[in-house]
Amino acid sequence: MGKVVLDVSMSLDGFTAGPNVREAEPMGDGGERLHAWMAAKGPDGEIDAAVRREVDAAVGATIIGRRTFDLGLGSWGGTPWPGVPASW
Structure with missing residues (x-):
């Protein structure tokens, strides 16, 4: 059986993007x-980067919200994990 992992950065007040999300600024x-x-x-940049690399290496496929996909197409080329299948 496969494993599903939710991976998202969120502010303490519950936001995942800044205000005014738009094509020119997909993260707001x-x-x-x-x-x-x-x-x-x-200060702990290399520790954070190492954890991120470990998590990314285990990604087999992604599920992305349609709006995130549409807005991120230009900057990501369709997915934040190039070469990994994505669904929206």
């Missing part, structure tokens, strides 16, 4: 700050 205004840890920024 300032939304990239929620995901900066994945780019190894900050």
Whole structure:
């Protein structure tokens, strides 16, 4: 049997993107700050990056919300995990 894992960065007040989400800013205004840890920024950056690499290596397929897929197409080329099957 397969395993399903939910993986999302969220602010303490429950947001996953900044305000004004649109095609030019798929994460909204300032939304990239929620995901900066994945780019190894900050005092524990290399630890965060190592954890992210480990999680990404185990991804077999992704399920992405349609709006996220549509808005991320330009920056991701269709999926945040290139070469991994994605459904929306």
